[in-house]
Amino acid sequence: MRFDFFDLQLLLHIVATGSLTQGADRAAISLQAASERIKKLEQYFETPLFIRHNAGVELTTAGHALVEHAKKLNAQKNKLEQDMQRFRQKSAESLILWCNSSAQSEYLPALLPQYLMHYPHINIDLHEAESSEIVDALTKGIARLGLVSSFFDTRHLHTQDFASDPLVLICPDSHVLTQQAQLNLVDALAYDFIGLMPHHSLQQSIETQAKLLGFNIHYRLRLPNFSAIAEVVAKGVGVAIMPARAAQRLQGIYHFQAIQLLGAWANRKLLLASQDFDQLPQSYQDFAKFLLARKPQDEQSVLVQDHITPQRQQTDKK
Known part of the structure; x- marks a missing residue:
């Protein structure tokens, strides 16, 4: 039989409560399962770990020695997990950008790869639609960020000039x-x-x-x-x-x-639009700033x- 960190943590729970029953509760297992695990530990080390009596349990000399090792091993396990945490892959976040066909085909292909290289844990979902549909989606809160033609009424939205698009x-x-x-x-x-x-x-x-x-x-x-x-x-x-x-x-x-x-x-312009840029989630705010910082130079038709x-x-x- 090989013991594991769960067995060591169970041991510490029993010592902390002075009771096999309460230790089992803390470990979220049954009393019978806790008793069997302690028994197998004692068999593995070929020595009693507890003296059992009516008031609870008491550590033997071997039990005290094992507790000291258990504390050190648990501390090392916790440190290991903390050190390895920074290597774990973060779950990707998806940003949805609504855009008309001109923005999708002529402006975004050059910009989005730059953004994705800077932010490897973010995905971008382009949702192509007519500008009027995008304005409606932004107004209703269905969309958060969109690139729309200036030909449509966006006075109720917050907008920033993105590009001339005649x-x-x-x-x-x-x-x-x-x-x-x-x-x-x-x-x-x-x-x-x-x-x-x-x-x-x-x-x-x-x-x-x-x-x-x-x-x-x-x-x-x-x-x-x-x-x-x-x-x-x-x-x-x-x-x-x-x-x-x-x-x-x-x-x-x-x-x-x-x-x-x-x-x-x-003779239209492309506008980056939102209900309120300041109220967007931080990832959307960063994305909007990225697009505006790299917006195309004004080009004549x-x-x-x-x-x-x-x-x-x-x-x-x-």
Whole structure:
């Protein structure tokens, strides 16, 4: 039989109470189980540890010696556990960030890996939604932190500017709209569109604006991301709307023209929003400070003069 720390702790409980019964209670085991454990200890060391009498129990000389060792071993066990505590893996905490599709695809991929490297015990769950849905979720307390378009009413929330996020229309190099330096959405709605999948928040927002103007967008194709859209537009299939930041990035890969869209809806900013930043849990406050400290530098929308067609260059020289 091998004894363990539970046996030693039981021994100390019995000594502290002067009673086998009370010692068993402290150890949260039955009197019979306590008696059997002490008996096996005595058999292991081949000597009595207690003198039993009607008033309780009394340690023998061997019992006193074992108690001293038990105290030292328990103290060492406690110190061992304390020393090893710092090596235990902490349970990961998850932060939920609500964001629109532009924030998710164009801004967060560069920032979040930095944050995760700094905070290895925190996970981030991105919840993509339309900005209006995010504002509603923040208002109702369903969401704690969100990145939303400035086009929507956030006056009842606490907000901080995060990035300029204008939208542009992209079209093939030979498209008739490339003659325009800027245009209103209504001027493009008569043409065939390449769009994001129906569940994407940006596409839902574009469709909402079109319906307000009395149009239903005609899609030739829907694709899952801006890169796929840019490739198809460059091949002459249709026009599309995307964030200026995405267009700038993709013009280094595909040949298309980007045209500035007019109106508050298109010339938007991304706002970091919460009901009250000061009332957020500390982990969310730290995350918000991280995002704001590393927010992108203000970028102008894709400048049409940087990507104008030869026909327009000739017109400008006249």
